[in-house]
Amino acid sequence: MRLLVFLFACLLACAALPHCAEAAKARHFKWEVSNMFWSPDCEEKVLIGINGQFPGPTIRAKAGDTIVVELKNALHTEGVVIHWHGIRQIGTPWADGTAAISQCAINPEEHFTYRFVVDKPGTYFYHGHYGMQRAAGLYGSLIVDVADGEEEPFKYDGELNLLLSDWYHESIYNQMVGLSSKPMRWIGEPQSLLINGRGQFNCSLAAAHTQGAKQCTGGGNKHCAPVVFPVLPNKTYRLRVASTTSLASLNLAIGNHKLTVVEADGNYVEPFTVDDMDIYSGDSYSVLLTTDQNPSSNYWISIGVRGRNPKTAPALALLNYRPNNRAMKLPAVAPPATPAWNDYAHSKAFTQRILARAGTPPPPATSDRRIELLNTQNKMDGGIKWSINNASMVLPATPYLGSLKLLGLKPTLGASARPAESFGRGYDVTRPPANPNTTVGDNVYVLAHNATVDVVLQNANALAHNVSEVHPWHLHGHDFWVLGYGEGAYNGDAADAARLNLRNPPLRNTAVIFPYGWTALRFVADNPGVWAFHCHIEPHLHMGMGVIFAEAVERVGEVPKAAISCGATATALMAGGDHP
């Protein structure tokens, strides 16, 4: 809250100053979303692109700018929305781009204008947030530079942008049907990993170092041409790295080069240097890299899978030292190996090094409310779901922002009971659920204005014995402080409290829960709106792994009609004598 008050004060002050008002400008974009044939990994399929591009166009702006995206849905029968991942949408909750939550899906042939301020510099991205459209390729980068006259707290000579994703050959329609089927059909591991929308299936750039692999020819199809990042020797580059994977947790390493992490999810962190770094779906980072190696070589950039026994080959790109080398001169050595998929100690060590940079607002010392969310895999009606406190989230026909603000509608499922604030002590997180059956729920938590809210995300054993997965949880509308991580069941006792860092916890919008562990978050409910909080793994969200924070909805400003012109909000608010 202190942070937001500060920012609001800045914006008000800025608006009053002529030179400042000039600097913050509106950046207009016209986008058309459509299906198209594309071959991201040299295998053709239909994906969702923007303006004929995949990934979508990169948005580049300065802190304080207003982004205006006039979007036309040119899909044939599908609605669409775009979520601006990491942008808090302060005062514009209807622009958050979550179907059934913040707005009516934009129907085919309709236009919708997203208008919001990017108040904070950082590395962001955007993506579809309806069904599993993100996994159909509907994503792109959103990069916010510091405002004119401001400086980043670190120096660099150039930038490289890596938007990471995973890729399935099965259509998202088939994937969604499979996940909802009884018995469920799991989507399996991705066929490829993509860097900026490009990858190689069934071949490797490093075949010479990879048992049984076929050398990629690289020629011909520009959709899947290898990614090459040209750099000059003895410079410092800022790598902007973000992951919009559907499933895979990733690890990035660059042969012979160290990585210094300086930003996470649009917040500066205390710089630290590593050989490799994990990136979960929903994460974004900036890392500094110095081109201090032998300039007569190129170097591998390698992206591999963590947290699941990988069946997907690493994505490879080339760090191309110019002007010495040809772009496609392959390094003589093997690409850096990805750490073992289940080396969670390595992952935890990396994650726990992420701490707020000096100057970051600290969290309030105490909270007003604690919500404990148990993550379990369950059975329902012959299918499989993910549940939160034993309720698997389903979304309504009419988006919450409109229905809660304008119609005062109560959640439609489990309306008699508010979702549980905790899962109760004594749940054995080390075993499959004793009662594996779950039910559906709205999972809507109503938050009071300006309340300081703690959320404890509790991981547990899945349905199978000795399985507990990593889940990266993403919060809309806010950054949160990551207060700490623990092993086993959270008890809220002194030992757990001692694990919390109230001094310099990092501000983020995505935080991971490790197998059998818990993660504690804190945020201030100072941004009226209806916000999704969910596992960022696309099939897990589809299977119900999320909750909704309905935050001070009475304080939300006038919602644009285009965001509520569907369902119950449209029919209830329509004038005229037509019968129901």
Next chain:
Amino acid sequence: MRLLVFLFACLLACAALPHCAEAAKARHFKWEVSNMFWSPDCEEKVLIGINGQFPGPTIRAKAGDTIVVELKNALHTEGVVIHWHGIRQIGTPWADGTAAISQCAINPEEHFTYRFVVDKPGTYFYHGHYGMQRAAGLYGSLIVDVADGEEEPFKYDGELNLLLSDWYHESIYNQMVGLSSKPMRWIGEPQSLLINGRGQFNCSLAAAHTQGAKQCTGGGNKHCAPVVFPVLPNKTYRLRVASTTSLASLNLAIGNHKLTVVEADGNYVEPFTVDDMDIYSGDSYSVLLTTDQNPSSNYWISIGVRGRNPKTAPALALLNYRPNNRAMKLPAVAPPATPAWNDYAHSKAFTQRILARAGTPPPPATSDRRIELLNTQNKMDGGIKWSINNASMVLPATPYLGSLKLLGLKPTLGASARPAESFGRGYDVTRPPANPNTTVGDNVYVLAHNATVDVVLQNANALAHNVSEVHPWHLHGHDFWVLGYGEGAYNGDAADAARLNLRNPPLRNTAVIFPYGWTALRFVADNPGVWAFHCHIEPHLHMGMGVIFAEAVERVGEVPKAAISCGATATALMAGGDHP
């Protein structure tokens, strides 16, 4: 109009009589539309089913009944509508189930209630009418029996129902992207033909008589189990036959048996007997068959492709004489051969035998307006379209029924000019278009109340030399009289006029144009609404082959809000102070 006045009088009279009011009842259905895995021809794919069934449930009602279908859209990101093909929707144009025309597409998780009277006995069907959802399997039978106390004008002992379709292994999403691509990718011929949703791919029930074919085993997968129709010897059966194919024109023959046609598109026709019959997409028929053959055999029911050089094997089913034979006892002889695909003389002979049964209201002797519609294949921006009078139809974001009635909106494309009433004399229908370029259009024809309208559909050469295809045109909201057919260009001269039959033309809702020929239709604009009129070939409609009749929209009754709760009608009619 005389017919409608008569029917209205009947309904009014009926409502006044207690016993009659009892007889006409409301029939309620609850449907859930969802994607599901299915194997119609033993190859699994995702299709659109209703209540877990494919094809959707058969609706059976009596003339005068009110059908009430409460539909829930359980698709994940797609809207949906259902069109009740052949039902005129007198007084209920919002229930016609055409997205962007008669109603807002029903969004995921939303409910919409279709409520309409089936005023006329006959053989009908229903299907999706949004994008190419019909081709994804969204269809089923709708059969209306005569009202209690009424009798059909022919006798029979039992009924067999054959809902015919064709089947593609490529998803409709890929098909739609291909058709819209530049260059266009044509969908090609279907992989299979289906009878009641079942077919056999890559094998034949009649392999013994089919060069190079593999015998279908038939066992195991019930989705594609062979269709068997049990009959008793020496009985008369009414076969109800309807085609909801995406592309294929079909021909039906039954080994050793004659077919007596008695109904077409829900209208009685003068009975005539044939060895085989053509069925175009959108057609429905009743034919009588007498089981007067040797009862110790079963007999082939064979459905083959006409009008396009076929690459799809005939669909086969068995007429199973009981109690003598096993269901799967295969006939010793080969299935009846489908007439040569390009034997148009055969097709024309069949079509022109279809004449109104005595008692059918004749058409008005003259018309108030004649609209001539030239069908051409054209190029646009590197793609391929079908055009009507050189305008390829595109549909708006906000459905016409709401926008025209409530907002008085003008069509958005080519708003300065109404669509052409004719294509002008002198167009050479025997050659590819001299100027192959086309443009998009709303193609909205405004019809005055009670006007008698003639439509002349003119076929022509496609883009390639010596190619002119068959197109079955389907009109919503009306039956029309098929006044006649001609070869070459329609001139409107005495010779053309002499070809028109004003004495006993058949009433239909679908009529075919033959290659290089024309077809003349007449109807009375006595049913206020906004009605699609289009080629019933799914990819052709997708490529723009249609027009819209906006008929006395000022007389349309109160439109249910659920049909207009989207787009401009929703935002314009919503009360409250929200900014635009």
